[in-house]
Amino acid sequence: MGKRKRQERHSDHPQESVGATVQRLRFENEEEATRLDTRRSSTSSADAEANTSTAAGTDGWQQVDRTARKKRKKLEKNYPTISHSHHARLQSFVKISDLQNLALYFLADGSAPQWVSIQHHQHINKVVVLMVPGLDASLFDGSIELGSSTRNSAGDVFEPAAEKGETGNSTAPAAPPSSDQSRSLAIKPDDYYPVKLFSSKVSPALKPLAQLFPHIWPIKTPGDPRKMHSPIFSMLSSPIPRPKEDKNIKGPRPPVESKHWKNQRTPITDFVMTKSELSENGFVLHPAHLSTDAERTVEAARRHRNVQSAADGWVDLLPSISLNDSLVPESEVQSGSVTAGRDVYIIDCEMVSTTVDRFALARISLISWDGQVVLDELVQPPDPVKDYLTPFSGITKEMLDGVTLTLADIQARLSDLLTPRSILAGHSLDSDFRAIKITWPFVVDTTLLYPHPKGPPQKSSLKWLTQKYLGREIQGNVSKGHDSVEDARAVLGLVKEKCERGKEWGTGSASGEPIFRRLGRCGRVNAVQGKKVKEDEKNGVNGKADQKEDWELHPRKTGAMVDWVGNMHGFAASASVAVTCKSDEEVVGAVIRAAVGDQGMGDQKSNNDHAGQEDANVPPGGCDFVFGRLRELEFERGYSPRIPGLDDRPEDDHPDEQADGNDPQSLTRTVQKTVQRIQDIYGALPERTAVIVYSGSGDPRRMIELQKMQARFKEEYAVKKWDELSVQWSDTEEQALKAAVETARRGVAFIGVTPIRDGSGQVVTGERV
Structure with missing residues (x-):
């Protein structure tokens, strides 16, 4: 019997490796395998063309340069990937803290995640996290119908990108044949496994996401059965390990940093609330904050609608002053003074319930910076009292009998007392201002100085803050109720403590460490950095053995915080770069600049110089970790009220529509713009950058x-x-x-790694992750 001859293979079908064959068999349909063959052949052709050159003077002979090809193959072989393993067995929902740990695993000391498959994580150089409220499962599962065609910002008809990997690193997978051609994904509320993101099963406005990310991951925001915790704090704040000796302490515990805290005296002017902070916290804006006729018209209409106009008894104290009138010449400021030449008054009020107003002023107390009582008066409500609220206000019927002082008298006395250099401080001052019916431009509120550990909209009580940070009790007599003078002095103590300790005292750092600090201290170092760190640990810094690595001055990993104005939540002080923006367009430019650096921006830098009020120099090569938030979709769907004076929509773009997310065309346009901005950021990021996009929550309105x-x-x-x-x-x-x-705690996330690009910036290879 003769030997069997190996069949000759057709030249159009090159020999395939065993690994490639197994991979082909694992694909769900033949189209996926065909797509891989196309990409592999095109990649090989591109490499051959790039690495083959004709030597001059060799009469047509070609000289093959194998060095570049070897480098490219090595890069492809070790390129990092993030994927969902079909063999994974998830036991619960992926949480926002898991996304945070994923970022820390790439850049610092995070533990290896068990819910996702990662290869070559050490080759990931940067992490960009985008929070996009409103981009939740309801847009993908058919709960909300989006239009089939939209228009971009230039007014052109929007057509989904051709499925050729133009905007991502590969082509979006085709959906399996099905009789149901509706554009929706089968996302089950109780299923915590990721869902394949098929391009043909989503609205055209969402198709670019399918070209960037392979799966949509169900994410659960932390909380309890009655409330949801802040998704921003969950991502940017990590807990600080507490010493063993502190575990037996009952009640509010002293801050962890109190034992090793380094004070940084800060003037009180740094804590005066901005216009955006005032609006977001329910304050009525003083005319000093309204610089244009359009702003004054909008605010006047809002005040009239909310019964807060002059006709309703409201008074703008010193209405003609401007913000610049509060400035004090340096020659008049005492060196090291935390008051910075300003007159600081602490105000606290007690209210009763009347037949007309839910809360009416019954007592007002005002103390100075040195603790002296400046004003302490009982006030006769303008309408009959329905409830004295004695357990809370401490006011009784006997106390108000014979009182003749009215609300108008108090408003006049405050107008005579205050000057443009006066600052009013208090706890939840928006309630006090509503009771007094006044506006004032220079306000310090302890609810912002000491944000709740779980994040807004929750606020810590004055009693709890006083016990935790001042170590004393207030409001202890339940039967007699509150004492406004006692409460005002507690506020004074908290404000002075903040000025002495510094901006980070009492923020998220007091109960959790900002991720920026952790990256700076525990960031993964490269070979050169690692050698220097070991030398510093052995010999000390600058040759002094008693000094250690100064990671605050020279962080191992740098971070950037990019958000809308008034929404830094205390994290900006810990970030190497902090940029505040007025629109999603500015957020896109700031995120790209923070990630690639000024040198990498090229001609784009001049177009984004206007973005940011707290702009800082970006380190060469960009920051290692960048957090940004896109909010236009959040506003459009009515998840949060729009910030007065800041509107990312063009003036001629649906001017008569209300931003409640009920208009399909308006919502579709906003979704398309938001997805396009995610696509712009993704396409501008350098290679080996992990991208995490998460919604933060589901629909929180109910x-x-x-x-x-x-x-x-x-x-x-x-x-x-x-x-x-x-x-x-x-x-x-x-x-x-x-x-x-x-429902509100159910969000979604998308995870990916930017692909390999050639010298012209075009994607040349790489699997979608």
Whole structure:
């Protein structure tokens, strides 16, 4: 019997490796395998053309340069990937803290994640995290119908990109044949496995995401059955390990940093609330903050609508002053003074409930910076008192009998007392200002100086802050209620403590370390950095053995915080670069600049110089970790109110529409613009950059509505009879709240790695991750 001859292979079908064959068999359909063959052949052709050159003077002979080809193959072989393993067995939802740990695993001391498959993580150089509220599962599962065609900002008809990998690093997978041609993905509320992101199963406005990311990951925001915690704090704040000796302490514990804290005296002017902070926290804006006629017209209409105009008894104290009138010449400022030449007054009010107003002023106390009582008066409400709220206000009927001082008298006395250099400080001053019916431009609020550990909209009580940071008790006599002078002195102590300690005291750092600090201290170092760190540990810094690595001055990994104005939440001080923006367009430019550096921006830098009010020099090569937030979709869907004076929409773009997310065309346009901005950021990032896009939450509107109802019920229940309550709270509302919170906590995320690009910036190879 003769030997069997090996069949000759056709030249169009080159020999395939065993690994490639196995990979081909694992594909779900033949189209995927065909796509891989196309990419592999095109890549090989590109490499051959790039690495083959004709030597001059050799009469047509070709000289093959194998060095560049070897480098390219080595780069492709070791290129980092993030993928969902089909063999993975998830036991619960992926949490935002898992996304944070993923970033720390790439750049610092995070543990290896078990919920996702990662290869060559040490080759990832940067991490960019984008929070996009409103980009949740309802846009993908068919719950919300998006238009089939939209227009871009230039007014051109939007057509989805051709599926040739033009905007990403590969072509989006085709959906399996199905009789159901609706554009929706099968995303189940209780399923915590990722869902394949098919381009043909999503709206045209969302197709670019399918070209960048292979899966949509269900994400759960931290919280409890009755409330959701802040998705920003969950990403940017990591807990600080507490010493063993502190574990037995009961009640509010002293800050972890108090033992090794380095004070940084800060003038109180650094804590005066900005225009955006005032608006977001419910303050009525003083005319000094309104610089244009358009702003004044909008604010006047809003005040009239909310019964806060002059006709309703409201007074703008010193209405003709400007913000510049508060400036004090340096020659008049005492060296090292935290008041910076300003007159600081602490104000606190007690209220009662009348037949007309829910809360009316009954007592006002004002103390100076040195603790002296400047004003302490009882006020006769303008309408009959319905409830004195004694357990909270400390006001009784006997106290107000014979009182003749009116609200107008108090407004006049404050107008005579205050000057353009005066600052009013307090706790939840928006409530006090509503009771006094005044506006003032220079305000310091302890709820912002000491944000709640779980993040906004939650606020810490004055009693808890005083116990934690000042170590003393207030409001201890329940029967007599609160004392406005005692509360004002507690606020004074907190403000002085903040000025002495520094901006980071009492922020997220007090209960959790900002991720920027952790990256600076524990960031993964390269070979050169590692050698220097070892020398510093052995010999000390600058040859002094008693000194250690100064990671605050020279962080191992740098970070950038990019967000809308007034939304830094105390993290800007820890970031190497902090940029505040007024629109999503500015956020895109700032994120790209923070990631690639000024040198990498080229001609784009001049187009983005206007972005940011807290702009800083970006390190050469860009920052290692960049966090940015796009908010236009959040505003469009009504998840948060728009910031007055800041609107990313063109003036001729649906001017008569209300931003509640109910108009399909308006929503589709906003979704398309938001996705395009994600695509722009992704395409501008350098190679080996991990990109994490997460929504932060689901739809929170019903949850917020029920939480407000419950808060009002608790306030009234403590001082009123059952049949006098304006709202009722039964098991029906309780179960509705739990269901709404569960819905709000369900978000989504997209995870990927930027692909390999050639010298012209075109994608040459790489699997979607």
